[in-house]
Amino acid sequence: MTWIVLLFLVLGVVFNIMGNLGVLVFPDVYTRLQASSTCGTTAVFSVFIASMLITGLSVMTAKILVITLFFLVSSPVAAHIVARYAWNKDMVVWRKFHD
């Protein structure tokens, strides 16, 4: 059990670091948003699963489950609002040119 918890915590840390690295590496608003928001969501979700496993079967687990469900609803909406604002402001999408 401890090893599964450790695995999920490590996954959370790795996704978080790589998401932040993606913000630095990628060229424009949309690609940076992809890296930060989506990798961040997976990271936080992994940490939530790890904490659910570590508390075992109790009332606390149900509360964390509810928080996780709310997070799954609210996080993509926040990302979508940022993307929608950028799209409505006519920001140009970066694309690779084949030479």
Place this chain on the structure above:
Amino acid sequence: MDLHRKWKIVRVVLTTFYLMAGWVLFTAALDPLMLGLGLILSFFVSLLTFKLFIEKNEVDFHSLLPRIHYGVFYLLLVIYKMYVASFKMLWLIIRGRINPRVVHFRTRLKSDIARVALTSSITLTPGTVTLSLDDDHLIVHWLDAKTTHSRYAGELVKGVFERLLKRIWI
């Protein structure tokens, strides 16, 4: 009693029910005092917020009571896809060779809440972010685009999600 007032009462009762479920989950106390307090508080809150929680034109039976057993399966599928796509995302960040494109496609889903669920799951899956949702027309930013053909891209991005959501909210 006219139809509008009846529908208003139904909306208040449903909102109170959902708020009460949240209250019981978060307090985890089953003694009558706490339950009564929760009922009174959720009734007052639902009087203020029922117009936002359930829209006036949302009279479809299935949009209020979705089929939960398909919903649980759908949630597991979304989480599985989220992890698979996250590992692909890691590989893209390390390799640094991306091919971002904007793709347009349409959805066959009819109810509003099903469309919002589809939009959220597309955004939740790493690699795709929904830019705009206008009636049934979706604009999606795809980080590693395989194609820009509308129907083919739609099948790759939303294929399984749409088929399952159709069963949840008809």
